[in-house]
Amino acid sequence: MTVDSSDNDLSPTIETVGWVGSAQNGCVRLIDQTLLPGMFTRIDCQTVDQVWEAIKMLRVRGAPAIGIAAAFGALLGARSQGTESIESVRSALHDATAHLRTSRPTAVNLFWALDRMDRTVEAEASRLSDPSALLERLLTEARAIQDEDRAMCRSIGRFGAELLKPGQGVLTHCNAGGLATADYGTALAVIFSAAEQGKSVHVFADETRPLLQGARLTAWELQRRGIPVTLICDNMAAQVMKEGRVQAVVVGADRIAANGDTANKIGTYSVALAARAHDIPFYVAAPSSTFDLSLPDGASIPIEQRDPREITHGFGYATAPEGIEVYNPAFDVTPATLITALITERGVIRPATREAIRDLIGS
Numbered sequence: 001m002t003v004d005s006s007d008n009d010l011s012p013t014i015e016t017v018g019w020v021g022s023a024q025n026g027c028v029r030l031i032d033q034t035l036l037p038g039m040f041t042r043i044d045c046q047t048v049d050q051v052w053e054a055i056k057m058l059r060v061r062g063a064p065a066i067g068i069a070a071a072f073g074a075l076l077g078a079r080s081q082g083t084e085s086i087e088s089v090r091s092a093l094h095d096a097t098a099h100l101r102t103s104r105p106t107a108v109n110l111f112w113a114l115d116r117m118d119r120t121v122e123a124e125a126s127r128l129s130d131p132s133a134l135l136e137r138l139l140t141e142a143r144a145i146q147d148e149d150r151a152m153c154r155s156i157g158r159f160g161a162e163l164l165k166p167g168q169g170v171l172t173h174c175n176a177g178g179l180a181t182a183d184y185g186t187a188l189a190v191i192f193s194a195a196e197q198g199k200s201v202h203v204f205a206d207e208t209r210p211l212l213q214g215a216r217l218t219a220w221e222l223q224r225r226g227i228p229v230t231l232i233c234d235n236m237a238a239q240v241m242k243e244g245r246v247q248a249v250v251v252g253a254d255r256i257a258a259n260g261d262t263a264n265k266i267g268t269y270s271v272a273l274a275a276r277a278h279d280i281p282f283y284v285a286a287p288s289s290t291f292d293l294s295l296p297d298g299a300s301i302p303i304e305q306r307d308p309r310e311i312t313h314g315f316g317y318a319t320a321p322e323g324i325e326v327y328n329p330a331f332d333v334t335p336a337t338l339i340t341a342l343i344t345e346r347g348v349i350r351p352a353t354r355e356a357i358r359d360l361i362g363s
């Protein structure tokens with residue numbers, strides 16, 4: 001793995017993860033998000049194991065970005081057993097996608113993107129005779145996943161901005177910004193798009209324990225784009241709502257079941273409950289790739305359990321007694337009944353019912 005920390009000259013949007021070089025010799029380049037906001041560093045992954053580790057350790061994170069990283073990672077895997085024959089590329093690609101599927105369980109975008117890579121190799125392996133042409137085709141597919149996500153984020157932003165009014169306070173949880181997607185984000189796309197339309201809003205960013213994606217990433221993204229933002233601890237959200245500072249909540253999603261139940265970063269459910277108690281609209285912004293219509297409801301969404309040390313040693317030293325029992329689910333599920341609307345690239349689903357979701361997403 002090589003590292004480049006020289007480039008902090010970002011365009012208005014951020015390329016979180018991408019492919020550099022040719023299909024035969026290139027690699028996956030990604031921003032190491034574990035180092036933000038202190039260090040802006042891009043790392044190059046040359047092997048599928050390095051991409052797996054980057055996903056597992058949250059160097060690249062956020063549902064759509066995980067899917068994009070995995071798609072490019074699958075290409076690294078495809079050429080790992082030699083590129084002499086179509087069959088070696090085909091079987092290596094399947095090995096790589098199977099391995100990448102074990103990195104994180106909750107965000108369905110990972111599986112959605114890997115399914116696309118699997119389907120592509122199956123469709124093209126019988127048609128093509130040149131292994132390098134097959135690698136090219138796999139790169140084209142991974143790039144398409146990235147490009148489509150970029151377009152979906154812009155569209156989510158446009159639909160979502162219609163729901164905000166100038167001067168509103170908007171609370172968000174975790175990071176669903178450019179860092180979590182191809183660029184521009186989902187929940188933050190709504191805020192960026194509103195700002196571009198001249199509707200200035202003030203964001204309250206939950207810091208998002210235990211890994212502080214809100215403090216480290218959302219606050220950083222909003223600050224560098226000049227959007228007014230106030231950082232709060234997670235346990236302050238209800239009080240900030242009671243004080244009348246918040247008129248809307250917008251969050252992202254990792255997986256949305258057929259009935260609208262939504263898995264997102266742990267703590268989202270509490271925010272939704274607090275929003276309902278204060279009669280504040282609670283919006284979930286997500287692309288169609290985040291919907292999993294094979295699951296009837298949120299009860300069957302797999303929830304990732306993470307290392308207890310993220311809670312006991314999250315600040316680099318022990319903040320709890322040695323040997324303490326810890327529970328560390330990375331996500332929770334917000335019931336559809338608490339969601340005012342789902343903002344997708346195809347339009348706004350309001351209310352979030354099984355029928356409305358099927359009509360917009362199920363085709």
Ligand code: MRU
Nearest residue numbers: 061062063174176180252253265
């Ligand atoms: O554990 P993370 O940082 O990958 O969790 C990310 C989230 O929960 C985001 O809100 C979600 O993936 C949506 S990103 C557009």
